[in-house]
Amino acid sequence: MNEKEIVIMGIETSCDDTAVAVVSGGQEILSSLISSQADFHQKFGGVVPEIASRRHLEAVNLLVEEALREAGMKLSDLSAVAVTYGPGLVGALLIGVSTAKALSYACGLPLIAVNHIEGHLYANFLAHRDLELPLTALIVSGGHTNLVYIEEHGCFEVLGRTRDDAAGEVFDKIARALDLGYPGGPLIDGLSVGGDSQAIPFPRAFLEEDSLDFSFSGLKSAVLNYINRQKQKNGEIDLKNLSASFQQAVIEVLVEKTIRAAGKKQVKNIALSGGVAANRSLRSSLSRRASAEGYKLYYPPLEFCTDNAAMIASAGHYQYLRKDFADMDLNAVPGLQLSTISDNM
Numbered sequence: 488m489n490e491k492e493i494v495i496m497g498i499e500t501s502c503d504d505t506a507v508a509v510v511s512g513g514q515e516i517l518s519s520l521i522s523s524q525a526d527f528h529q530k531f532g533g534v535v536p537e538i539a540s541r542r543h544l545e546a547v548n549l550l551v552e553e554a555l556r557e558a559g560m561k562l563s564d565l566s567a568v569a570v571t572y573g574p575g576l577v578g579a580l581l582i583g584v585s586t587a588k589a590l591s592y593a594c595g596l597p598l599i600a601v602n603h604i605e606g607h608l609y610a611n612f613l614a615h616r617d618l619e620l621p622l623t624a625l626i627v628s629g630g631h632t633n634l635v636y637i638e639e640h641g642c643f644e645v646l647g648r649t650r651d652d653a654a655g656e657v658f659d660k661i662a663r664a665l666d667l668g669y670p671g672g673p674l675i676d677g678l679s680v681g682g683d684s685q686a687i688p689f690p691r692a693f694l695e696e697d698s699l700d701f702s703f704s705g706l707k708s709a710v711l712n713y714i715n716r717q718k719q720k721n722g723e724i725d726l727k728n729l730s731a732s733f734q735q736a737v738i739e740v741l742v743e744k745t746i747r748a749a750g751k752k753q754v755k756n757i758a759l760s761g762g763v764a765a766n767r768s769l770r771s772s773l774s775r776r777a778s779a780e781g782y783k784l785y786y787p788p789l790e791f792c793t794d795n796a797a798m799i800a801s802a803g804h805y806q807y808l809r810k811d812f813a814d815m816d817l818n819a820v821p822g823l824q825l826s827t828i829s830d831n832m
């Protein structure tokens with residue numbers, strides 16, 4: 488079969504977005520639908536797992552139907568069904584996995600199990616036809632923060648990961664402490680505009696000299712302590728300065744380690760992805776630094792930074808090409824990590 492004729496349905500239910508997409512040739516998005524649950528979780532300041540599972544269950548079949556309709560396809564036109572099987576909330580993942588297994592069994596379609604973190608990386612392949620391997624990627628989201636070297640499709644070397652909180656998780660926790668709402672990233676990003684990023688000297692954790700790991704829990708505690716101290720003495724909290732100062736502390740570490748990783752692996756291309764890649768200051772700081780150091784930086788358009796199913800279908804496309812199929816005993820793996828996979832690295 489011609490590679491362009493491969494049509495993959497992607498299903499994504501790992502957290503609080505139900506998403507279904509149909510992608511042809513790994514890059515052409517025929518449909519990409521997202522039903523966001525943010526309004527249901529908003530008042531709790533974070534995702535409530537049981538609510539997430541119930542909403543996925545209500546939405547997923549309707550989205551499958553609608554995604555096919557928009558793509559002008561029937562189930563029998565698909566080449567395979569790709570689904571996120573981890574990491575994420577177990578009850579939420581199980582809805583997507585069960586749906587994909589049912590479609591695969593009923594229609595005789597190959598089933599493809601996609602690691603959500605790998606899916607985020609493929610948002611860049613969706614958007615950039617000229618993106619070539621090898622590359623170094625920073626995948627930074629609400630649940631994960633990884634620096635990865637990708638030599639070829641399916642070959643990953645994990646260069647660094649967070650030892651505690653993910654970067655997006657810290658944005659969300661600080662927004663919650665400030666009663667800003669959920670998700671916190673876009674709110675803090677918006678507030679930081681016009682704020683003074685040097686106003687409050689929050690710590691930057693660079694860890695050991697040669698380490699490409701991250702640690703954001705010290706920064707999180709420093710910001711939460713600052714907020715508590717100000718509240719206790721009825722002091723004023725300048726939300727703009729606080730947001731800009733906190734965000735700057737995260738970004739400086741992310742940018743520095745990404746550039747170091749690219750230097751270590753001697754690549755030309757850097758890819759940025761995941762929900763936090765939607766952050767305007769991160770995009771511009773990493774762009775500036777990358778071009779000053781001679782690297783080409785790629786990042787997806789905003790709608791493909793946060794969770795979506797087109798990226799899962801695109802990752803599925805490359806797994807389809809190497810016949811990396813799952814069996815009917817596929818299960819959700821909530822704690823799935825991105826591991827180094829290679830014969831020769």
Ligand code: KG4
Nearest residue numbers: 629630655672673676762763765766793794
């Ligand atoms: O990729 P994603 O949709 O879900 C996970 O896989 O975790 O990422 C969601 C995370 C949330 O923590 C959210 O606050 C953060 O990405 N985020 C941002 C921005 N937009 C979303 N963080 C900083 N700045 C943003 N503009």
Ligand code: ZN
Nearest residue numbers: 628762793794
């Ligand atoms: Zn995600």
